Amino acid sequence: MSFATLTDGSSALRLMAITMALAIATLIAGCSSLPPLEGRSESSALPLEAARNTELGQALAPVEAAHPGMAGIYPLPDAAQAFATRVLLAEAAEQTLDIQYYIWRDDITGTLLLKALWQAAERGVRVRLLLDDNNTSGLDPLLAELDAHPNIQVRLFNPFVYRGSRIWGYITDFSRLNRRMHNKSFTADNNATVVGGRNVGDAYFGATDGVLFSDLDVIAVGDVVRRVSDDFDLFWASQSSYPAGRIIPEAEPYRDNAGSVPPSLKSALDKALSDPSAEAYIHALKTSPFIRQLTRGELDVTWARTRMVSDDPSKGLGQAKGDALLASKLTTIIGHPTTTLDLVSPYFVPTDSGVKALSDLAAKGVRIRVLTNSLSATDVAAVHAGYAKHRKALLEAGIQLYELKDTITHTGTEDPVGTFGHSASSLHAKTFAADGERVFVGSFNFDPRSMLLNTELGFVVDSPDLAREIASGFDRKVPLQAYEVRLSDEGDLYWVARQTDGTETRFDTEPDSSFWRRTAVSIISIFPIDSLL
Structure with missing residues (x-):
């Protein structure tokens, strides 16, 4: 077959399309190098002594002392309870929140949790949020607003430099972007942590008419929490974790009134709260006795080597x-x-x-x-x-x-x-x-x-x-x-x-x-x- 035959009709169009796609991919690859990590701020989990001086740490000290070398484990199979536990831990935090997830949706439950993080930061809690970047499409304005808060730091794991269609990232950097951070942990004051299978979103907390996931988390207290915090520090400081501000555009300035939230978060909250499904989750937060039971030593945890x-x-x-x-x-x-x-x-x-x-x-x-x-x-x-x-x-x-x-x-x-x-x-x-x-x-x-x-x-x-x-x-x-x-x-x-x-x-x-x-x-x-x- 001659070259002239190959370039006739539809074959010519296909060849042109392939050539253009390769040219675009090459152009994107040339413009999409990751930013340097030099000068990235350093931080670590709340030191043990400071953790013990928090209200949560003081409440847990007697029961932890009674079970040396063990962890208190409490399963969270119920979706609404798993959601409430995270929000209540955010509300109970006095010093730090270290949070790591593969997926975080801007739906009802995801937005209510972001609100809880924002409110914690407003109280002076240092919030470190580490997200895998594979599922953050559309979240850049929200993440930029969070990252702009002086008490919130957002990092993205194995980020996509090109923030439009993620397919171009896979075409130009597949070997790296095919590797994702699937970890899930939510740790308050280095005293209590939630670990398990759930991501953050309505499908994982039972708040949607679509696909609902049957899932399992546990909340843990005891020395194993410190192991989770140490592991979080490793990921936070890893060569795959990039400060959000070096990857996504900065947030637009807004008027910061007392108790206000930035515009993208406010818009997401208004949308979430207008959904009738939100009421069930707000009710779960109001009625859950979880934190009270935990701090009083009344939660029926299983103490075991973990x-x-x-x-x-x-x-x-x-x-x-x-x-x-x-x-x-x-x-x-x-x-x-x-x-x-x-x-x-x-x-x-x-x-x-x-x-x-x-x-x-x-x-x-x-x-x-x-x-x-x-x-x-x-x-x-x-x-x-x-x-x-x-x-x-x-x-x-x-x-x-x-x-x-x-x-x-x-x-x-x-x-x-x-x-x-x-x-x-x-x-x-x-x-x-x-x-x-x-x-x-x-x-x-x-x-x-x-x-x-x-x-x-x-x-x-x-x-x-x-x-x-x-x-x-x-x-x-x-x-x-x-x-x-x-x-x-x-x-x-x-x-x-x-x-x-x-x-x-x-x-x-x-x-x-x-x-x-x-x-x-x-x-x-x-x-x-x-x-x-």
Whole structure:
């Protein structure tokens, strides 16, 4: 084929489009270098002595002294309570708030939390807010206003220099921008912290008619809080964390009256408060006894040996290896289960090596149960494709698979998913229990992205009580709220939905999913993209 033929008609237009796209990408790459980090301010978590002198620290001192070397752990499966806990911690803070998240939405709950941070800063609390930049599109005016407050510092992890369409950043800097900070922590005065799976937004706190995520956080007090603060300091000072003012435009000046908030935050607040759904969350704040119970030692926490596990922030640049990776630390702490392993993961992509490891455990007599999302419940179909192709091998090894339904029905106020989070349409909790003794709660998904690309954070808690709660969920609630995946005598997959009266309904294709969605997943599963999932 001659060059003249290639450039005829539509082929010529395609060639021109490709050439222009490459030229634009090259131009953007040349104009999108990151700013230097020299001169970046230095700061660290509130020193222990100062933390103990706060009201929260003084209230917690007696109970912490009574449980040396342990952490007080209180699960937060209820979405509204998880939201209220964060706001109330912000209101209780006297000195510092250190906050780290992968996603922060400017919706009802996200805006109310930003208001709480602003009000804390107005009281003189130093607020450090570290956000992964992958999901901040549209938030620049809000973040600039927060960062302009003398008591608030905002930093962005692995930021996009080009603030328009993020696709250009991926085209020009994929190897860096493909690595994200998935950590979630909310720490007040270095005395109490919330760690777990929830991001900040209505979908995670049950305040939307759309997809709702079933999730799990814990609040922790005790020495493990200091470990979280130390870890936050590492990320805050890492080579991937850029002061927001060096990345986004400065905020417009505004008239600062007493008690006022800047215009972008005010606009977001007006919009949030005009939504009828906001009333439920304001009511939750007014009626929650959480802080009072915590400071009086009345909160029914579980005291247990607890270890924080996290990735080194250098993973964000692809420089962390071996012992610096959370996956390696988990293996060291957990060891190898000998009797039971109950695993909850919304994005479960075991890969061939993971299937072999789980199969080897099952062959040694370990009972393994996995709860993940069904195709109808998942919010990332490509991840489901990475899981689906391994189902048959897992079932053949004797591993039980459950897939959460996209609609959960229940009566009264009982939470059907129990320890794994509030009733919702999509699983987002990340937890597991091993041998009925140890529990993990955090941000870590059992997929290659968490293993190799994203930074993660979580707790390993030596608590038979918490492990029993997870086992109880699998025994009593999961079979009613999830499809069990089984293998027929002919080696074909089928799904079973169990009713409260003991009857079962069989599905020979993935339930509540369209032909086109199933076809798309089948096609995606052919491609070798597990390492990106």
